[in-house]
Amino acid sequence: MAPLLEIATLRAGYGAINILWNVSLTIAEGQTTVIVGPNGAGKTTLLRAIMGLVPVASGDIRLNGASIRNRATWDTVKDGLVMIPEGRMIFPDMTVEDNLMMGAFPPACRRNWKANRQMVFDLFPRLAQRHDQIAGTLSGGEAQMLAIGRGLMEQPRVCLIDEPSLGLAPVMVDEIFRIVEHLKAQGLTIVLVEQNTNRALKVADHVYLMQSGKVVLSERGDAVNLDRLHALYFAHEEAA
Amino acid sequence: KDYLLGSQLPLSGNLARVGQGMSEGIAVAVDLANKQYAGKHTFKVTTIDDETSPAKGVAAVEKLIAQGVVALTGGYGSNIIGPASEAAQKAGMVYMTSGGVTPDLTGRGYKTFFRINNTEGYAKAMIGLLGDMQVKKVSVVYLNKEATSNLAKQVQADLTAKGVTVGMHEFDGATSDFKPLLNKVKLQDRPDAIAMVGYENDYVGVLRAAKVLKPDVKAVVGVWSLATAQMAKEFPDLMENVYGTSMLPYPVEFTQPEAIEFSKTYARLFNKEPDYLGQFGYVQTKLLIEAVLRADEAGTLDKGGLADELRKTDAQTLIGRVTFDEKGDNPNFSHRMGQHQQGKVVLVWPPEAANGKMNFPARPW
Amino acid sequence: MKRFLVPAALAVAYVAVPLAFGGNPYVMGLIVAALTIGGIAVAWALLGNLGGMVSFGHAAFFGVGSYTSAVLSMKLGVPPLAGLLLGGLGAAIASIATMPALRLKGPYFALAILAYAHIFQILATEMTGVTGGAGGLLSIPRFPTLLGVDLGSKTGGYVIILTIVVLSAAAYAAIRRSAWGLALKAMHDTEIATRVIGVPSTHLKAAMLALSAFITGVVGAFNAHFINFLEPDYAFSGAWTVLPIAAAIFGGYRTVWGPVIGALTIYLLDQLVFKELMPHGHQFVLGMLLVGMILLSPGGLAPILGRRLEGGQRHAHA
Amino acid sequence: MLSLTLQALFSGVLAGGYYAMVAVGLALVFGTMRIINLAHGELVLLAAYVAYAAESQYGLNPVMAIPFALVIVGASAALVYALLSRIDQDREINSLILTFGLGIILTNAVLMIWAADIHSTTAPWFQESVVVADTLFAMRSEVVFFVGGLVLMAGVHGWLNHSWQGRAVRALSSNRNAAKLMGVNPRRTEILSFLVAALLATFAGIAIYTGKTIFPSLGHVMTVKAFIITVLAGMGSIPGVLIGAVMIGCIESLTVTYVSASLQELAGMILFLVVLFVMPSGLFGGRKAIAR
Amino acid sequence: MLTLDGVQVSFGGVSALKGVSMTVSAGETVGLVGPNGAGKTTLFNVISGIVRPTAGDITFRGHSVLKAPEWKRARLGIGRSFQIARPLHHCTVRENLIVAQRFGAGRVDHERIDEILDLLKLGHKADRDAVSELALTEHKALEVGKALATNPHLLLLDEVLAGLETNGKRAFMEQLALVRDRFNLAMVVIEHDIPTISALCPRVVVLNFGEIIAEGNPGAVFRDPNVVRSYTGEAAA
Ligand SMILES: Nc1ncnc2c1ncn2[C@@H]1O[C@H](COP(=O)(O)OP(=O)(O)OP(=O)(O)O)[C@@H](O)[C@H]1O
Ligand SMILES: Nc1ncnc2c1ncn2[C@@H]1O[C@H](COP(=O)(O)OP(=O)(O)OP(=O)(O)O)[C@@H](O)[C@H]1O
Ligand SMILES: CC(C)C[C@H](N)C(=O)O
């Protein structure tokens, strides 16, 4: 299958600190790619770099073969490339409802905002209950749900999801993975960053392992051996 | 011979407008003096902006003295003149002004301090006019600043002594809506006349509120920058029939050669009608220049003789007779009152200075 | 290098400046005025940088300090030098009245203090018996001659205000280095995080407010005896708030000396240079200067100077 | 007695209208960008002076001057924004100084161009008396611009809360990066809010020119008052601004009527403090997140 | 040591805690679990003084602390971490701990600070310029470190293990157990990871909609059908 999203020898970081060192990966259309790796490996940074929130020092990012390295975040979003960040990236002083409506901001999504909102409320009844609450006062897990729901309002074609299960109760974690599977079934291209390797591998078509800003393993999902993966984590521990 | 005069005035800040007016009068006096003494003497004036700040007024005076001026003319606002003239006194430098009328200034008894106008003179004019109108009840609307409240209280005292009922209404400089205040005047005081003591923007505010509320009065009287050509032009439909202090009628009449000369020069230099501040700035500077020349002839200019020479002044000027008492005040000072009549300012008080009939009773609305 | 910088600067300030400019009352007067602003700027920056509270009403403390000292010396014959401390004390006491505002944050706090400044000004205008009302106080006693030095002169005033500023900056620096300073610095972003580790943040902030008010009050008292004149509009003028803020930020409000350097730079440039060049619109140039500074060096002047001196290593927040 | 009180309240409401018109632009920029534009009063004043220039030079009715004022004020606001957007560190405090400096520049530019004289409209139409129910008096300009101002403010409020762009403006101030992830172009959105503020400033400027007197140092005075009202309202709330402004206007006019006109500022300030002490984030300051 | 008695909290219309009563004894480690929005963090906020309960009482070491402000409670020995790390910015790691010692414990004991840094493996970062560059694990460790530096008797940990990789989680858990034993602490731990909680806490309290719905040893509690339905879900059962 032709790669939909292609990251080539990417270097990026924050100001003087470089985090990603020549990271290359390809993401095939319609597949679910899982990126795992220890804390601080640069997974979030990679997603942010793809979205244009972190400046790229060298290398390239291509979507459908065209470079998006110099595209502004807001234009990338219009192409259907969407990132669902962790729960802290909500709009804290707007209501839950306004947060969700902001998800529908890209012009193509505005038409369907009502239906999409209903879908989100069905997925997360807690958000429907709290639709008028100021988002900054939500509990950690509620905020996480809001971030996911808001991302779904953007009607993504390619969806980068950063640790969706963070801080969620076990029941909700189940729910989240059910949603991911549902999205996958709809044919979405998904890039999933997860700490919960166990669960993530079950939905993975392809797996990357990142460590200290580099890709150290790239394998088909069904070929991955969990024990070997964890052993590689340990290798990092010892090296550090 | 070249003479350098110093002038410290607010050219920016709250008092920028009035400072500008006075500096224009000073410039006219210098211009006329240069013409009068052409070939013999030249005069120059250095003006420093005190930015409406007492500390900068002091600094300005010190700087002017350091630059070797022979005397100081200017200053506006009693609060700035106080410290500034104190600095001048310390250096033995003559400070001549018309910008501060409070008794405190002359109360200090400085040898070097002179001014040609004072609160009493303004009060005399207001009371004289109101007395001639034979009003029984007056509401005084005044700004809570020093010069204004001093004058208002003097007017109150004098009117009360004459058996007139006086209502006092103090307001703050931040007031921009005068309707509640005037409504009180209208419904509670029900005066025959309203006397205003404030500055231009206050007057416009009061008159506009009055125009809206239409209290049943016979006259509206004010002081300072009110009966001026400037106000007649800027606010034609607000000023009609309003009385205010004014030394010259507008347009100036041919019976007054010096006045004609003054207003011509003014028009030439600044392309507008002289306003009342210009008149004072002109008069004080003219007197100062004459005294400087006298002192220099007597050879006492650089020996502190200027103050003595000024004290000998006895002159008929645009603002009437000027002499100085030992405190530097001008006891003769009494203002005249004018009235806005169809875009002109007609002198209506005192009777001997009047050049027209006053409209009375007459309201601005 | 850095070790000798402060003593050298002090030597220059105490000896060289009076020698060089003592004969020119105009320049000396401007330097004193600049230091007056600088003193308030230090007090303001102390509150802003350590307490995390931006005040838009330091004129309140300046005015209370100046009236306290002026009235005490005129009515009760308190000597002006003692009046300085009493002025500071008066302002510190006045700051207690403002302490309910400590519950407020950011602009809410800033404007609450501004409201106090307005209120104090109106009270000073209305309390005619004590303050002389709108007419103000003329001929406030000047500083005495001590040990043959005429403290009432321009140079004497210079020495006094310089000492006030130096002591204030030293106090500021000392607090900043202490655990108090760390806690205060940490408090701006996450007050709650400091409270749950035992920091009584409100008390600390109250102490900083009182100290800042005290310094400002002393400076106000100094100014009253130096200018020998007071009136409400002047003593509580917004200029006593605005200029120090501009000076502090211009100089670098996160540093100890930045506010003083900023005050000297802005005031002296404005009065000595811009006013010469453009007698009528010199504030226009001042505005340009402020705008330019923020765009070119957002950290203020002091960091630039610091970088020059040390080869550019230190953190802006240090 | 009754008619005195009624007139005081009526005047207070109208005066509050002026305060609100000036304040709402300031509140908008704060609410959307967390920036206190200390040059806002000067922008209002600039609009007033444009109206003055148009009237005195070309005899244009002040209302007709609105388009011209809008262009000039809009361009100035855009310039203010362009400079502001170059600040990247310590944005809150540095933007204060930047806009303060711009305010000084504008004030002095006005002073140099138009001198320090006071001005106001000469058109008598605006100054006529409007009498309601035989007891309530107002100047026509006050009434006209009060009503116009209400409509404008309601429009801006609706825009901010119910339009896509308005919501984007709020989102941007709430979390900049998250807003970008939603497809919001920050610059375009922020400049839009500045232009809306310029529209409000223009309207306020014309209202002031026709109803009050203008002079160069007025800009600063207006900024301070507007700032106080914005804070009283709870930064960023437009209905709050209107209510806060009317409260201030009424307490002032009641103080004038029943105590003294020299204490009206005092009354306003005390009201301000009392409200803040009871509601530390202003009348409509909104709910704040607690620690987690 | 800590007793909550009928604690109620409501925010506007939402009642976040509806009469919660529980006790924690000296040296005990209690797990606090429950669905998202159950009120766990709110309970911590109540204990540490950030939120005032609308009803109920809190006693700590024999005295009611209901009216004590946060900083007083910290000095009495209640230490806590935040779900979202809140380091003292513009300070180094060591300075963070110094402030906590100075104000929370009354005096600065450098030995204890070094020991805490050591236990939490923060030693090598202690004097670096600013805390903002710390990695997630280190932020979590610092949260714990700050609380420890106040010399607490009771430590409240709000999801300090969330977001950590599996190995990191295990290592950090071991550090916590060490710390607990070394300083003889009572702990209340909020955590969504059932194996972790089960390993660390002999007793677990389950909160749902602001009420305690189950309490006891982890094995029993996590089999409780109420808990399974509302919290653990079928997958984990
Ligand atoms: N804004 C920032 N400024 C400087 N450094 C940062 C910033 N954000 C992250 N870092 C650093 O970049 C490195 C990579 O962080 P990143 O968040 O990408 O890791 P991650 O793989 O997502 O880890 P985690 O699993 O903990 O989320 C870390 O060392 C982190 O400290
Ligand atoms: N200020 C507030 N206004 C309204 N509701 C609030 C406020 N603060 C908290 N809540 C609500 O109270 C409930 C309890 O929140 P809390 O943070 O205690 O949950 P939690 O158990 O810690 O959840 P999580 O596991 O997701 O962190 C949540 O539903 C939250 O939305
Ligand atoms: C008559 C005016 C020149 C008086 C001036 N306003 C003063 O303050 O004294």
Ligand SMILES: [Mg+2]
């Ligand atoms: Mg991450």
Ligand SMILES: [Mg+2]
């Ligand atoms: Mg929680």
